[in-house]
Amino acid sequence: MTATTDQPSSLARTGFSSRLGFVLAAAGSAVGLGNIWSFPTQVAENGGAAFVLVYLGLSLLLAYPALVAELMIGRYSQSNPITALEQLPDNHSWRPVTRITGIIAVLVICLIFSFYSVVGGWLAGFAMAPVFEAAGFSDLSKWMMAFSTERNLLLAILFVGATLAVVNGGVKNGIERWSARLMPLLVLLLIGMIFTVMPQEGATEGLKHYLVPDFSQINTDLMLNAMGQAFFSMSLGVCAMMIYGSYLRRDTNLPGVALQVCLLDTGIAFLAGLLIIPALYVALSNGVSIYENGQLVNSDTLVFEVLPDLFTRMGTEGIVMSLSFFALMTIAALTSSISMLEVPVSCLAERSGFSRAKAGLTVCAGVLLVTLLLIIYFDPLFNATVTFTTRYAQPINSLLFCLYAGWLISRHRKLQEISRGWSKAESSLFWKIWPWYIRIVCPVMIGVIIFQSI
DSSP: OOSOTTSOTTSOOOOOSSHHHHHHHHHHHHSSHIIIIIHHHHHHHTTTHHHHHHHHHHIIIIIHHHHHHHHHHHHHHTSOHHHHHHTOOSSGGGHHHHHHHHHHHHHHHHHHHHHHHHHHHHHHHHHHHHHHHHTTOHHHHHHHHSOOHHHHHHHHHHHHHHHHHHHHTHIIIIIIHHHHHHHHHHHHHHHHHHHHHTTSTTHHHHHHHHHSOOGGGOOHHHHHHHHHHHHHTTTTTSSHHHHHHHTSOTTSOHHHHHHHHHHHHHHHHHHHHHHHHHHHHHHHHTTOOOEETTEEOOHHHIIIIIHHHHHHHTTHHHHHHHHHHHHHHHHHHHHHHHHHHHHHHHHHHHHHOOOHHHHHHHHHHHHHHHHHHHHHTHHHHHHHHHIIIIIIIHHHHHHHHHHIIIIISOHHHHHHHHHTSOTTGGGSHHHHHHHHIIIIIHHHHHHHHHHHHO
16 A cells, blocks of 8 residues: 555555554544543433443444444445445345445435534534734734634634545545554643543532432443444544544454454543543532533533633633633544545545545635535524434444445455454454354344434
């Protein structure tokens, strides 16, 4: 794999230069706002430590097998997701169906990137605000945090531009290089903020809620919520892992690297909870309301109102905390948005012959047009787009990918692909379980999530 990424899929493709580079990039795709924004809120609302234990278990038992399937589809094809799904079935009569599935999945990830760019812009604005405040630009600082069409559009454009700059660098010099920088920085920021929050009044109570399980809290709703969080925090069902899998070397141990990605993703989610849950109780101890009508505030209110209020009450230390927290959130959003943009860019470049730069500009122009509509018609469109893509389209795509991997690829072909990087695969416990797991268990459980959400 030595050619440039500007080449169409019929030629060799540039891939990740190392296993670590892939793991950091794939984990960066998985570690997004769902881990740092949604996961802690889910924990707080669903039994604390009991939810954490169920989530960690289901990540390994259900999300991990589905992750292996998506990586396998991508690496087998060594091409973009639409082509990968189109060429997937042994029975050629299924190929129009799988091709349409790929096209829909790519459109869905473009929609997700559109609203993600709005939220990423908000986070970047809140990250820059304390810097401008400290520099004496109070009006600019307030503008960065105020909800307005002009501010939302400008920051969204900057966020999309930053994502495009990384993706234009290609796999090795763009995605891999920046993932290797951003992921360690994200972890360091998380750990640094955890040590800053822990000595604060109220943090111990939050830590107890997070780490001491009450098993009586485990019920059907908790398990369904944990299962949904486990599946969808790993970027499953939107072709992101499929495209990264296509850049993997043939001799890579797929189950091994998938496990590393899974553990890194869940580990960072755990660290995020170790920060956010104690911070909620610190806020409560400082007189900040974290409840609304008897319920915990939603994620938006938590991130953009509760925590900023807490940081303001902390004085000078709070300025550093605010900058660190929103920088952390911006990095998490960016590492995910990189994979979101890579999916349609790779499809357009390889299927149309566009250069990577031209494909990137074309996709971003379309994304920004949708983003503009979301900003102008925010109330009717924004939440509807989030709900449609993440609650319905993404789980349905994930279900289809598992079914395709389980039923449309022969057992022999699956074993052959897994064995490329793992010579002892056939005699392993993994191979005794995974083929029927991906055929039956994962589709059934994802189907339960979809049914429950409806």
